[in-house]
Amino acid sequence: MLRFILIRLATAIPTLLGMSFVAFAIVALAPGDPVMMELRAMGIVPEPEDIAALKAQFGLDKAFLPRYLEWLSRAIRFEFGTSVATGRSVLSEIAIHLPATLALAGSALVGAVIISLALGTLAVTSNNVAGAGLRGFTILLVSIPSFWMALLLIHAFVLQLGWARLVGDGSAWDLVLPALTLSLGAGAALGRVVFERVRAEKSEDYVRLAIAKGLKPLPIMLGHIAPRIIGPLVTAWANTFGGLLGGAVIVESIFGWPGLGQLILQAISQRDFPVIQAYLVFMGLIFFVTSLLADIVVVLADPQLRRRLNGD
Amino acid sequence: MTERGLRIPALRLGLRGGTAGLILGLVLLTGFAAISLAPLIFELPPPEKMDLLARLAAPSSTHPLGADHLGRDVLSRLIAAIPVSLGAALMAMAAILMIALPWGLIAGLAGGRVDMVMMRLADIVMAFPTLVLALAVIGFMGASLEASIIGVAAAWWPSNARLVRALVLSAGQRDFVRAAYLGGASRLRVVLRHILPQVLPPLAVIISLETASVLLALSALSFLGIGAQPPTPEWGAMLNEARPFFAQAPHMLLAPGLAVTLAVLAFNLVGEGLRDLLDKREPYQW
Numbered sequence: 001m002l003r004f005i006l007i008r009l010a011t012a013i014p015t016l017l018g019m020s021f022v023a024f025a026i027v028a029l030a031p032g033d034p035v036m037m038e039l040r041a042m043g044i045v046p047e048p049e050d051i052a053a054l055k056a057q058f059g060l061d062k063a064f065l066p067r068y069l070e071w072l073s074r075a076i077r078f079e080f081g082t083s084v085a086t087g088r089s090v091l092s093e094i095a096i097h098l099p100a101t102l103a104l105a106g107s108a109l110v111g112a113v114i115i116s117l118a119l120g121t122l123a124v125t126s127n128n129v130a131g132a133g134l135r136g137f138t139i140l141l142v143s144i145p146s147f148w149m150a151l152l153l154i155h156a157f158v159l160q161l162g163w164a165r166l167v168g169d170g171s172a173w174d175l176v177l178p179a180l181t182l183s184l185g186a187g188a189a190l191g192r193v194v195f196e197r198v199r200a201e202k203s204e205d206y207v208r209l210a211i212a213k214g215l216k217p218l219p220i221m222l223g224h225i226a227p228r229i230i231g232p233l234v235t236a237w238a239n240t241f242g243g244l245l246g247g248a249v250i251v252e253s254i255f256g257w258p259g260l261g262q263l264i265l266q267a268i269s270q271r272d273f274p275v276i277q278a279y280l281v282f283m284g285l286i287f288f289v290t291s292l293l294a295d296i297v298v299v300l301a302d303p304q305l306r307r308r309l310n311g312d
Numbered sequence: 313m314t315e316r317g318l319r320i321p322a323l324r325l326g327l328r329g330g331t332a333g334l335i336l337g338l339v340l341l342t343g344f345a346a347i348s349l350a351p352l353i354f355e356l357p358p359p360e361k362m363d364l365l366a367r368l369a370a371p372s373s374t375h376p377l378g379a380d381h382l383g384r385d386v387l388s389r390l391i392a393a394i395p396v397s398l399g400a401a402l403m404a405m406a407a408i409l410m411i412a413l414p415w416g417l418i419a420g421l422a423g424g425r426v427d428m429v430m431m432r433l434a435d436i437v438m439a440f441p442t443l444v445l446a447l448a449v450i451g452f453m454g455a456s457l458e459a460s461i462i463g464v465a466a467a468w469w470p471s472n473a474r475l476v477r478a479l480v481l482s483a484g485q486r487d488f489v490r491a492a493y494l495g496g497a498s499r500l501r502v503v504l505r506h507i508l509p510q511v512l513p514p515l516a517v518i519i520s521l522e523t524a525s526v527l528l529a530l531s532a533l534s535f536l537g538i539g540a541q542p543p544t545p546e547w548g549a550m551l552n553e554a555r556p557f558f559a560q561a562p563h564m565l566l567a568p569g570l571a572v573t574l575a576v577l578a579f580n581l582v583g584e585g586l587r588d589l590l591d592k593r594e595p596y597q598w
Contacts, residue, residue, distance in 0.1 A: 018436030246443025
């Protein structure tokens with residue numbers, strides 16, 4: 001097992017390097033000269049020698065590759081410089097907002113998993129007519145954009161019923177509505193995965209054998225089908241978590257949840273490149289770790305894979 | 313199992329084949345196309361025309377869906393947004409396919425080291441959450457509809473390339489493809505005559521479902537104010553403009569949101585319906 005994790009980490013190094021390169025290249029290739037932009041922001045009419053001196057100071061006079069290596073050596077220590085907009089260090093800005101986004105995405109994932117299992121098993125066990133209705137409902141739920149869902153939920157729960165408030169202080173109660181918004185769509189999408197997986201397994205011969213043996217539906221579902229689908233489901237959960245990290249931006253901006261979404265939208269409008277770069281790197285890393293954990297769970301859950309790993 | 317004999321054939325076709333969903337989806341899409349032509353036939357106020365006296369007006373005979381905060385007619389803006397919103401999604405999808413199709417085809421057909429390198433490169437882009445990468449691309453290009461299309465295409469192509477590759481690989485393993493090779497058919501002929509026809513139907517499913525997700529992403533970006541810029545009529549952007557008037561004028565929120573939902577639903581229904589038609593598996597019942 002330990003060997004598998006080590007091998008998996010080793011094969012991840014090229015991917016991580018590639019990710020860092022993408023994050024760097026997007027900035028390096030972005031239109032507009034950062035030095036000129038900063039000078040103009042300070043209201044200075046730049047002389048050519050000033051520009052040259054500033055470029056040397058930021059290391060912009062060097063070639064692409066040395067600049068990347070230098071950036072990488074700092075990025076490994078999580079040093080992304082200072083935010084152009086606020087003048088504070090990018091790392092501290094991220095550190096302030098990251099926990100809120102993780103809490104939102106995490107709780108939305110839990111909600112989505114619960115919703116998906118309920119929807120999926122209902123669709124599998126119900127008869128044809130109800131199953132078709134449930135599938136239609138699932139497709140509808142997937143199709144509703146999260147921002148509209150959020151506005152509808154606000155209309156219902158904040159304006160009409162008054163059960164929740166819009167301007168919160170970041171307490172756990174304020175998390176319910178944003179997390180629900182995110183988890184409804186994600187849960188419906190995952191529910192489709194559950195349904196598809198169970199349906200695929202039900203077409204396999206071992207299920208026919210189990211039916212022929214006289215097993216009841218519940219033991220077949222729990223004892224035969226569930227262990228087979230847990231691996232793919234965990235992978236789907238990890239992918240959903242990545243989607244939720246991105247989707248959080250939309251929901252945070254509507255509910256005023258103090259997460260990274262606010263930071264990144266501000267950074268985009270102010271063209272605050274260091275913040276955008278750090279956001280990309282951190283989100284990429286978190287998603288990467290999630291996928292890694294999912295891979296380990298997949299191996300742990302699959303007896304065939306486990307045996308092959310221990311065997312050779 | 314007595315109910316099995318009682319099933320009405322038409323109902324059975326609809327439920328089992330997902331055909332009803334497919335037809336509904338196609339009807340919705342045709343409807344959007346037809347409505348986008350409505351200004352040619354009916355008198356509608358231009359989408360940019362401001363009538364400050366009608367600010368936030370509720371639906372009436374002059375403004376069937378009401379007017380927005382600048383007194384612009386919501387219905388005509390909604391219709392004018394059809395080519396913008398759907399066009400953006402289709403353009404993004406075309407860009408995605410332009411990269412993903414050759415990428416997946418070449419990787420799947422070449423195999424070996426070429427395949428490994430190409431898939432590794434796709435994995436690197438896929439390692440970022442899609443919307444996060446799109447945001448970053450927009451951040452460096454500056455907010456505009458074009459930037460959001462490019463951002464979405466940049467983030468969405470690798471997963472599609474992977475799907476195309478998987479389709480090509482499974483198509484290439486069929487016996488009649490091997491037989492064609494043994495029969496001396498050229499590589500090009502095998503690809504065009506035997507592999508592509510197998511790949512196209514499942515590809516149609518993917519394209520339809522992916523267009524739905526691309527449409528969702530693009531309208532979300534416009535809603536965040538970093539996609540289509542005002543005064544361009546776009547459903548997400550219209551919702552964004554309506555946000556401050558949430559309590560005063562709920563009619564401004566209802567119509568654009570419904571339009572996005574129906575358009576996304578249409579693509580999803582078509583994709584799911586096609587998938588059902590292609591799916592020949594029959595689960596064992598107990």
